[in-house]
Structures are given as C-alpha cells and as structure tokens.
Amino acid sequence: MIVSGQGARMTDADGNRYIDYVLSWGPLMLGHCAPEVVEAVIEAAHKGTSFGASTPAEADLAEQVIEAFPSMEKVRFVSSGTEATMSAIRLARAATSRKYIVKFEGCYHGHSDALLVKAGSGVATFGIPGSAGVPEEFVKFTLALPYNNVAALEEAFAKFKDQIACVIIEPVVGNMGCVPPKPGYLEAVRSLTAREGSLLIFDEVMTGFRVSYGGAQELYNIKPDLTTLGKVIGGGLPVGAYGGPATLMNQISPLGPVYQAGTLSGNPLAMAAGLAMLKTLGTGRKTIYPALNALAGKLVAGVSEAARANGIAITSNQVGSMFTWFFTDHEVFDWDTAAPCNTELFGRFHRGMLDAGVWLPPSQFEAAFLSTAHTATDIDDTIAAARAVFAGIHG
Numbered sequence: 361m362i363v364s365g366q367g368a369r370m371t372d373a374d375g376n377r378y379i380d381y382v383l384s385w386g387p388l389m390l391g392h393c394a395p396e397v398v399e400a401v402i403e404a405a406h407k408g409t410s411f412g413a414s415t416p417a418e419a420d421l422a423e424q425v426i427e428a429f430p431s432m433e434k435v436r437f438v439s440s441g442t443e444a445t446m447s448a449i450r451l452a453r454a455a456t457s458r459k460y461i462v463k464f465e466g467c468y469h470g471h472s473d474a475l476l477v478k479a480g481s482g483v484a485t486f487g488i489p490g491s492a493g494v495p496e497e498f499v500k501f502t503l504a505l506p507y508n509n510v511a512a513l514e515e516a517f518a519k520f521k522d523q524i525a526c527v528i529i530e531p532v533v534g535n536m537g538c539v540p541p542k543p544g545y546l547e548a549v550r551s552l553t554a555r556e557g558s559l560l561i562f563d564e565v566m567t568g569f570r571v572s573y574g575g576a577q578e579l580y581n582i583k584p585d586l587t588t589l590g591k592v593i594g595g596g597l598p599v600g601a602y603g604g605p606a607t608l609m610n611q612i613s614p615l616g617p618v619y620q621a622g623t624l625s626g627n628p629l630a631m632a633a634g635l636a637m638l639k640t641l642g643t644g645r646k647t648i649y650p651a652l653n654a655l656a657g658k659l660v661a662g663v664s665e666a667a668r669a670n671g672i673a674i675t676s677n678q679v680g681s682m683f684t685w686f687f688t689d690h691e692v693f694d695w696d697t698a699a700p701c702n703t704e705l706f707g708r709f710h711r712g713m714l715d716a717g718v719w720l721p722p723s724q725f726e727a728a729f730l731s732t733a734h735t736a737t738d739i740d741d742t743i744a745a746a747r748a749v750f751a752g753i754h755g
C-alpha cells in the first residue's frame with residue numbers, strides 16, 4: 361500500500377521509498393503533488409466540489425484540449441477513459457448506422473463490455489481471453505485484429521463490407537507494453553477507414569499530452585475522426601474526454617439522439633487539476649518534451665545495456681516518455697510477438713528492482729513512464745540498480 365508521493369517518489373505503508381515509473385499508470389507527467397496542481401485543486405474545492413452544471417474551468421480545459429488537438433472541434437468531458445471510448449463507439453455506430461467495430465489484439469480501451477475482447481493491460485497480464493460476466497452475444501460485433509497488420513484490416517473490410525462503424529486503435533500501444541506503430545501503418549489505417557466510410561477513433565487516453573503535447577496524432581501527423589483522452593488531461597484526478605468535428609459531436613444529446621451523460625462529468629476539482637497540468641505542459645512544451653524524451657532514452661538504453669552485459673536478451677521499445685523492456689531477443693510489434701516474452705525473467709527483474717527501491721509496472725505487458733520530476737541522478741541510480749539485479753540473475 362502506498363501512503364504518499366512527492367515528485368518522482370512514493371512511500372509505502374512500511375516507510376519504504378521508491379522511484380516511481382508507474383505514475384498512476386501515466387497521468388502524473390509532473391510527478392506527485394506538483395504544486396500548481398495541488399493549489400488549483402484546493403482553490404477549486406473552496407468554491408464547491410460539484411454543481412451539476414458547467415463551470416468556467418470546464419470551458420477553459422476544453423479550450424486547452426482543442427488547441428492541442430486540432431482534430432477536435434468539440435469535446436465532451438466524462439470521468440474516465442472507459443467512458444470516453446464507450447461513448448465514442450456509441451457515437452460512431454450512430455453516425456454510420458453500422459454495428460461492427462474493429463479493435464486490435466493487445467490494445468486496451470477500458471472495461472466496457474464490447475471492448476473486453478483480446479484486450480491488453482490486466483486482461484493480457486492474466487492471460488484471459490476476455491472477462492467473465494460479458495455474454496458472447498455482447499461482443500459478437502467486436503472484431504479483434506492483429507496490430508501493425510494492414511492485410512488483416514483489408515480482409516476485415518472485405519468480409520464485413522459496409523458493416524464496420526469504426527476502427528478504434530491505440531496509435532502507440534501502451535497496454536501490451538509499449539509497442540509503436542510501424543512506419544506507414546497508421547497512414548494505411550487512416551486511408552482504409554476513409555475509403556470504407558468507417559470512422560477512425562484514436563484512443564489517446566495514454567498517449568495524449570504524453571508522447572507529445574498534441575498526442576500521437578501530432579507526432580505522426582494523422583487526423584482521426586474521433587479522439588479519446590484521459591489520464592494526463594485529469595492531472596491525476598478522474599477525467600476522460602472524447603471529441604471530433606462538430607458534425608459528429610452535435611449528434612450527442614442534448615443536441616442529437618446519441619445519449620450520454622454523467623453526474624460528475626466536468627467535475628470542478630478534476631477540471632482544475634487538468635487545467636493546471638496542461639498549462640504547465642503547454643507553456644513549456646518546447647523544452648519539456650525533448651528533455652523528458654531524452655532522459656527516457658538514456659534510461660531505456662542504460663537498462664538494456666546492463667541486461668546485455670549479463671547475457672540477458674532484451675528488446676526495448678520507447679516512444680517519448682513511454683517505454684517497455686521486453687525480455688526477448690526478437691522484435692515486439694504486436695500481441696503475438698509480445699506474448700512469448702520471458703515473463704518469469706521479467707518477474708525476477710521486477711522483484712529485484714522493487715527491493716532496490718524502483719517501482720516499475722508489475723507486468724511485462726504494461727508501459728513504464730517518466731515525469732518531469734525525475735532527475736538525471738534518479739536515472740543513474742535506476743540503471744545502477746538494474747545492473748546489480750541483472751548480475752544477480754546472471755550469477
């Protein structure tokens with residue numbers, strides 16, 4: 361159990377301190393208790409925690425999001441990434457009058473029924489096909505295809521001609537470990553969906569404001585039809601969002617027939633936290649992202665070298681400040697190449713690092729993150745810890 365966090369560090373109930381590379385599974389770009397975020401939340405709390413009506417903070421955060429993501433003309437706030445993807449899919453089905461959806465093996469889009477098919481994150485970690493409690497009838501319109509495979513998508517579009525409402529994708533996967541798109545893959549997904557009249561949903565819950573300020577769509581210069589956000593935009597409080605062109609977003613209630621609502625959506629505390637975080641990231645984006653990504657590169661390379669020096673095969677994937685060390689000697693580009701990694705070795709590495717005061721994601725199939733609170737010394741200490749752990753495994 362964790363009792364507190366400060367900057368790049370967390371303290372557990374026994375008083376052990378850890379350098380944190382999980383960062384609440386991604387949101388904490390500025391580390392724990394960033395002063396501007398804490399102050400914004402306190403100030404908002406003094407004004408009232410919820411009204412069931414819009415507040416200026418909600419409009420301010422919306423503007424900040426739209427400015428960073430030009431593909432989003434309008435944005436709707438919800439309270440989690442799960443709600444964002446679930447709602448975006450409902451909208452896509454309504455807008456296209458089609459039933460089928462395409463997702464990719466190893467991608468995780470939250471825990472709504474239709475999306476718990478060959479999912480990543482915890483579902484991948486526990487090696488289960490989906491989840492108990494989801495009747496197969498509820499997922500019969502979900503097609504799960506291999507990631508980074510254009511031919512498989514072509515085939516699905518041929519087989520289910522004019523029936524696929526949308527393709528939802530993590531433009532950089534974080535939920536089977538970090539898996540980048542191959543060069544040209546996202547471009548192909550974009551042009552195929554456009555050709556087939558199917559909407560493209562970029563699930564940027566993890567990548568938004570993380571791999572670059574404007575997310576993966578800015579990094580790879582691809583314009584999806586709908587975008588889902590979460591994690592970083594909440595500054596460590598519960599927020600999700602989805603958005604796109606007004607023609608689509610106006611189909612949502614109360615303007616249109618697609619129902620979606622939330623008692624605590626746009627919650628003032630969450631909006632204040634998100635706004636404070638995005639302001640800092642937005643103002644400093646020209647220096648923050650390059651510095652963070654370079655530091656992540658140093659960490660990724662240092663740990664990989666430490667493994668190889670001890671005869672341990674490792675493949676490291678990194679995009680910006682998202683990264684994974686896969687215990688394998690082959691390239692990892694989809695679920696079938698991620699799954700056979702040596703999870704027993706991963707477990708020994710993870711436990712060794714934990715004992716050395718380094719908190720890494722407790723699964724081979726989850727990405728690690730860096731925050732602006734991590735220092736070059738933290739990185740050096742982490743690499744030194746890895747060297748000792750690998751030497752122990754080797755010996």
Ligand SMILES: *Cc1c(COP(=O)(O)O)cnc(C)c1O
Pocket residue numbers: 439440441442443445468469470471530534535563564565566590591600
């Ligand atoms: C975390 C995550 C979600 C789910 O968000 P929650 O806030 O946990 O519901 C959805 N999609 C992606 C890509 C995620 O990383």
